[in-house]
């Protein structure tokens with residue numbers, strides 16, 4: 294509808310600007326509390342000095358996430374959406390001057406915690422990354438297909454909790470692949486560092502190439 | 505706006521019909537995977553034969569939740585919203601004939617997993633109940649205030665996992681009370697049964713009164 298069309302026009306402007314400047318942008322989408330910010334905390338720490346990063350983070354209210362991500366070597370911009378349940382391309386476009394001021398090569402966008410609405414709004418990213426924590430259950434990819442079918446990368450978070458849960462990892466992987474054949478699945482724990490090397494190496498290859 | 509106004513008109517019709525028939529309805533709202541369905545599984549088992557219940561459950565896709573809730577003594581109706589990120593009053597109104605056919609006194613509505621959008625849509629319920637799992641973190645009430653400020657009851661789920669988490673229960677309670685002074689907090693585990701007696705007793709008192 295009208296809102297989506299206007300959004301897509303803005304998203305294309307964002308996409309072109311990022312491409313001209315050789316910047317990779319990814320749209321991290323997941324439920325509230327699945328560990329997006331915790332993953333970015335560890336990611337920024339590890340990439341500092343190796344790959345210049347920037348972050349735009351969105352929430353209905355508070356700048357809690359931006360404050361957690363400060364001081365880790367990356368420019369961070371908080372958007373408070375107030376009532377909106379998703380970030381939109383116009384908000385990203387307005388933040389670009391500030392967040393790209395230090396020459397970032399990789400832009401992480403942490404969307405509002407929501408498995409539904411963010412999937413409908415193109416932000417001009419290279420692609421969407423869907424996060425799913427081990428504590429949420431195995432059937433979420435099937436129940437929320439619009440996000441998972443659009444995400445070439447899925448991240449299973451909080452793997453350190455698996456011993457304490459009745460959770461079937463094989464079923465979860467199968468559901469992810471059913472909804473998005475060929476999906477690339479990272480399995481990691483921000484808390485213990487398990488699986489983080491593969492995640493970090495991926496971004497260094499993806500965004501670290503010379504312009 | 506227009507959509508909300510039409511919704512509210514339908515919600516008032518639902519509210520009046522429930523009141524005429526002495527039926528209590530509650531709108532369970534939370535993130536995906538916070539344990540709404542697990543709580544209803546145990547609730548329906550325990551209330552069967554004591555208090556007639558019914559359930560309307562909403563998801564983007566699948567009837568997974570309705571199937572989990574079958575055979576527990578309550579009429580269950582699944583609504584698949586496809587793209588919509590929340591249930592609306594029109595959908596509830598359309599389901600009432602079927603779901604109330606067995607003389608239910610208590611109607612649980614399990615909304616689409618989403619901490620944002622469902623808060624904006626009145627379904628004709630007595631009140632909203634916000635669920636928050638121990639695995640989501642302490643700051644969700646502050647980050648998603650529209651839901652938590654509208655919920656006179658909050659349920660902390662998955663309390664059995666607390667020993668394995670870095671989670672500050674006092675901070676979580678304080679955040680809930682800050683956003684909704686006087687909020688009534690249940691702390692329970694569907695898995696172990698901890699805290700379930702208080703939850704069940706509450707509904708028996710609430711909805712078990714003679715008409």
Ligand SMILES: Nc1nc2c(ncn2[C@@H]2O[C@H](COP(=O)(O)OP(=O)(O)OP(=O)(O)O)[C@@H](O)[C@H]2O)c(=O)[nH]1
Pocket residue numbers: 323324325326327328329330331332358405406407450451452453454481482483484485639640641642644647669670671
């Ligand atoms: N055990 C464990 N807990 C984790 C891990 N990652 C995050 N958490 C916990 O999960 C909770 C939520 O983490 P956040 O990083 O705030 O999640 P989020 O997805 O950014 O949440 P929103 O931005 O509100 O949508 C916090 O209590 C974290 O400590 C992990 O790898 N292992």
Ligand SMILES: Nc1nc2c(ncn2[C@@H]2O[C@H](COP(=O)(O)OP(=O)(O)OP(=O)(O)O)[C@@H](O)[C@H]2O)c(=O)[nH]1
Pocket residue numbers: 428429430431433436458459460534535536537538539540541542543569616617618661662663664665692693694695696
């Ligand atoms: N340890 C523990 N796990 C729980 C508890 N309640 C639910 N879970 C787990 O949490 C996951 C999600 O539970 P669901 O009942 O499907 O959550 P939900 O809120 O209904 O999810 P949606 O309907 O998709 O929004 C499942 O793996 C459950 O086994 C609990 O009390 N303790």
Ligand SMILES: [Mg+2]
Pocket residue numbers: 329330331358403
């Ligand atoms: Mg966050």
Ligand SMILES: [Mg+2]
Pocket residue numbers: 540541542569614
């Ligand atoms: Mg459910």
Ligand SMILES: [Zn+2]
Pocket residue numbers: 378379410411589621
């Ligand atoms: Zn939305």
Ligand SMILES: [Zn+2]
Pocket residue numbers: 378410589590621622
């Ligand atoms: Zn919505």
